[in-house]
Amino acid sequence: ERYVMITHTQGTDPFWPVVEKGGRDAAEDIGVEFEYNFAPSGDMSDMARLIESAAATQPDGLIVSLPDADALGGAIRAAAESGIPVITINSGLESSKSVGALMHIGQPEKLAGFAAGERAMAEGGTKALCLNQEAYNTALVDRCQGYFDATGQELNMIDVSNDVSQIKTRTAAALQADPEIDSLLAVGPHVCEAAAAAVKEVGAQIHLACFDMTPGVINLIKDGDVAYTIDQQQYLQGYMPVAVLHLYNTNAGMMPGSNIPSGPGFVDASNAAAVEVQAGVTR
Amino acid sequence: MSDTTKNSAERKEADRLQSGGLLSVLKRRPEAGSFLVMLVAVIVISFASNGNAFNPLGLKNNFTVISQFGIIATGACLLMIAGDFDLSIGSMIGFAGMSMAMMLKWGLPFGLGAATPFTAFLLTLVMTLAIGWLIGTIVVRSKLSSFIVSLAFLFFLRGVTEVSFRLINQSTQISGLQDFKETSWFAAMFGGQALGWFYDTWFALGGNINRAGNQWVTGFDARFLWWVGLSLVAYIVLSRTQAGNWIFATGDNSESARANGVPVDKVRISLFMFTAFCATLFAACQVFDTNTADAAKGNLKELEAIAIAVVGGTLMTGGFGSVIGIVFGAITFGLVANAVFFIPSIDGSYYRVFVGVVLLTAVFLNESVRKRITGGL
């Protein structure tokens, strides 16, 4: 048995190696072959081509993240129609069925952003700003959008770049430009770390929520600088589909009765210490 | 004392030149280097993928990727032969994709009503050609290096694309468009399939069967045909027409070309428009295939286009290159981009490593070929 996983990343996002590890661990536990891949340009059409080439190698199952159902749908549908079982992961819950996938494991970005926003409002936030390191990355924009949907405000997002120094200086600049901002969402862990430094510099009282985890982010949560980070428990997004596909292929089409929501989970002061060792590895 | 003076009347200029055999003639084709690199890529990938890379779907898929590379590299190549660069190709792809998808979703600008695939494409093409014209005109008039002018447009066009997405569309991605290629022959021309007979025949001969027992692949992507057509036209224009001679002349020594009556400025501006056309074609094939566009589309494609042109034997400084070389270069690059798939032990992060290695190798080979042809210029 051979399973192929393809996800959307330019290869630099620390989120995905955890998913990949989930898949690899599952494959090893079960005793099957596993391959992971991504289109380094980040362009959805390139990813569609990649899905097609994966289908051409005739694997026993495909695991695909689905940030853009229109762009990827054709390739996935064709694979499914040619008899390859497909499971979608991460984003794309809404379209999973329509592209011909068996099921979806993950968490829609908007929903995760929404959860983060709801809690921020509950914890006293009034005016928010979203820090996005790749303003053209739709998955990341969705998080910001979800967050603002929950707060009932117009989307207010800035492109902080991927340069850690500029993330900090741009965040500080934006906070000074509008002193009423009291809550921030950082949609990536390196953005989270730099934003925390910026908040300190400006000397403001700011509710900072983040996405994903690194040891640095955990430390910030423990120190009280970051309120919480959204944990999609993406290890599940890698592990589960391999297990499910294996059972599907070897047990006469055995399938769970519904999609598996892997998150959103919150990591905050209450559980930070517990997940610390796993941050960036299996969480 | 006068030295003895040898009589040299019998010696001829030709005596100074060693001549070689057939192999050395072949080695002197400008495409020799890129052909060799391609050969290695094809052989390695055939073996490493157990032939999967060339099974029905693999073949189709490889040619889709190759065609995309080929389309933009052809534009980059002709422009480079004329001595210019266009770093805005990638951003132009993003801009064109955004423009078409946005019109299809929100209607034509200036209240011109709903868009059809045809009007969306046409209006977009008018805009991109105008931008190409603008870039070319700035380069020609200002005498600034095209590298820097098009670098400004790399930033500018990507920025405009992002801003438009966010202001007009409120999202960096457009989705939920109908599948135009089902209803419009024009959309199908770009986003549909072509050469179905090839796969039908393959099926009839007993191959091309999927796991469900049906015909697996039904045709190549339409962009394959566009690429073949574009390459053919570019080949003829470049090597057999007056325009082709002007392109070479402009890139080799534009002052001399101008002084001899070649309309150097027009040639250069036209070629900037041609790369804009190639970028638009690229975007149209993707938009009408997937019915989406996003702000990242085409990211960094300009560097790949230039890399392929160079792998294909185009000289960075202009005046030398061949469309056949670009075909080989696109095949090599397409295979390498997909190789990560057909070779299980590597993943996408190796792509850039390979690209670097292929680029350097090809360029070395090409250089030695070129020296042989041009006498070391």
Next chain:
Amino acid sequence: MSDTTKNSAERKEADRLQSGGLLSVLKRRPEAGSFLVMLVAVIVISFASNGNAFNPLGLKNNFTVISQFGIIATGACLLMIAGDFDLSIGSMIGFAGMSMAMMLKWGLPFGLGAATPFTAFLLTLVMTLAIGWLIGTIVVRSKLSSFIVSLAFLFFLRGVTEVSFRLINQSTQISGLQDFKETSWFAAMFGGQALGWFYDTWFALGGNINRAGNQWVTGFDARFLWWVGLSLVAYIVLSRTQAGNWIFATGDNSESARANGVPVDKVRISLFMFTAFCATLFAACQVFDTNTADAAKGNLKELEAIAIAVVGGTLMTGGFGSVIGIVFGAITFGLVANAVFFIPSIDGSYYRVFVGVVLLTAVFLNESVRKRITGGL
């Protein structure tokens, strides 16, 4: 019939040249164009940000970004004056950052034990200089265009960085390292603060107070000092030393320079090593400041570095440029990249639009200045 022959003995060569006043002398400094653009940027941003862009923190932060740009643009500028390009700067930054952070986390290679900031920096510098040497040597030996050789390294180094992160580190990011700048003076030299007296004085004079009523900012980022130092050294070397004359000579006409005894190859290779040094310095300042590194670090910085060099008045084709111009260019770019965020009504997606516009404007101005100086070459 013989025409009357005027006596021209009184006319002099100098009579053919109109002379101008002081303003025309100032307008003939190579930095005139970049100075003007900077002036406009500073004024516009001061007003639009209500002065916030230059409050204590704004000043510090702007200079952090400016310094970063300045450091790599200085490298790019000197290299460009010598007629070469380095497209691998960004990937080199990523590679250097990865290397330092990885050593700090996992220890030195070859079982050399744990790394200190000093050993991690040193070993990394040895590697990056070696790569710079390799790029330079390939360029010089092969006579290939440096654009294409360094493009290959852009891909290759980024690929190697990613692959290393994924293979060794199992993640594309390193974070949660201890804060070395607290314990190591060496780390503090790059990641710490400098010129504290400036802010202390400001505080003593009654300014620089934060929301809680205490002293707000305590110093500039250390990289500000590095940038100032680097610019100073580069300025002296370029305009006042023999090495500087060699750099100009190499870029202007390398054949002639070589024939006159300028060690052209050594000059070029040294400058590739210098850009590698600048990239490493850039990475060290970031790594020791934030104690993190990721695979995307430095992405596309090469294009920004080249853009700044050009905005600063460096000629794309070599032989002409000035370090003072680079200082102005870095300030302009730094402000556009950072200070626009002080303007509430503008969001970050406009950044690239601005970059494109600034680039084009500056380049036009510079060109007219240069023509005046060099008589239209």
Next chain:
Amino acid sequence: MAEPLIRTQGLTKKFGPFTALNGIDLEVYKGEVLALLGDNGAGKSTLIKILSGVHQPTAGKIFVEGAEMKFASPRDASNAGIGTVYQDLAINPLMSVTRNFFMGRELYRGVAPFGLLDMTKMDEIAHAEMVKIGIDVSDPRQAVGTMSGGQRQTLAIARAIYFGAKVLILDEPTSALGQKQQMGVLKTMMRVRARGDIAIIFITHNEIHSQLVADRYTFLALGEVIGGGAKADLEHDEIRRLMAGGSDIGDLAKELQDIQAE
């Protein structure tokens, strides 16, 4: 004398603050060789670049056979019958002999500019024309860059002669040539002159060459015409004085001898 083939009136050219030409009046007649002489930087190349449409004059007029003309591009000048061999921008080194020869004036079948080239015929002509002026290129498809400096100059001359209609302008055509080729060029110039319908403007720093072929002289210095006249009316020493921009030049051989003797 009849209507001049080319006449300029008050031609002035400024490069920014620098006055390269200052009110040049020039006349060239059918069938004659006009030597345009002057010191380095006198403005000779600038003048002929204006006549060839490469530069546009700052002021002044050009008349071809009495009719005023404006040359916006080299093409315009070429169409008006002015064929030029440039001192410094003659050749495209990476292109073949044939492609260089026909550059900008290719033979093609079909619609310009996408007409198909008639390479066979162009190869034949290029080869034949090169032979005529003394160079036998073995392969007209070889890159011009593989030829020596003199061979390149020869190609440019052959081309200009082949396409050169009413006026042929040669800017230092012999300066880089070997003896044999220098003579070839001078002979060709005389052959063209013998046809009687073509005017030749010949720029050179070689006094001997100018005396061998010129019918009339015009001398430039510091951007202005400082003299001129028919060959018969000018003394040898006067020519040398004017070529040098008006300064007196003694007996060179003697001066050189003196240096040796010192």
Next chain:
Amino acid sequence: MAEPLIRTQGLTKKFGPFTALNGIDLEVYKGEVLALLGDNGAGKSTLIKILSGVHQPTAGKIFVEGAEMKFASPRDASNAGIGTVYQDLAINPLMSVTRNFFMGRELYRGVAPFGLLDMTKMDEIAHAEMVKIGIDVSDPRQAVGTMSGGQRQTLAIARAIYFGAKVLILDEPTSALGQKQQMGVLKTMMRVRARGDIAIIFITHNEIHSQLVADRYTFLALGEVIGGGAKADLEHDEIRRLMAGGSDIGDLAKELQDIQAE
């Protein structure tokens, strides 16, 4: 005769399959002007590029004052006392006159290559040396690109003379120059020759010039030495024949006359 200053033995240079030089033996003596003559493409420039360290020979040896030398770079040749003015690679147009003049041999205080330049002194010297050979540049800091072709050549010559130690090589130094400057160069050559300790290798296609200054001749054709000898021993016609690569050349003036008469 004494030990030659420079002697080459069997120098051969191949560019890929092409043999540019084939076994050149050459001798140059102190205080003499050796004219190196030959048709276009004969290999003259290639030969002097080898002597100047720009090219490395495929085979053969170079002796300077009897000692065998290998020149890995122009610097080596320069250090061995060979100063060269190149036909085609003389000048850096964007740099100032002074910086061009001292390029590669700057005056500086401190440690090479980071020593501080002594610009004032360099400006003075450059200006003075240019005046010596007949050009008065108003501002030695102006870019060389603003000067005319001839002025540039003059700069290169002044520079070579100023730094030129034992052997001065001039590759067609007069071909682009006006009369006045041509003479200036010839005079300067004679002045250098008069010192008695310097040898000059002079390449030209101008027969008159070669006769005015040369003591001895060496003729190249198709990459080989086809003849040579002292000025006294060579007939005028023989020189012209050999310059043209060995083909006979008739009376040019007469031939030209004939064309006219036809």
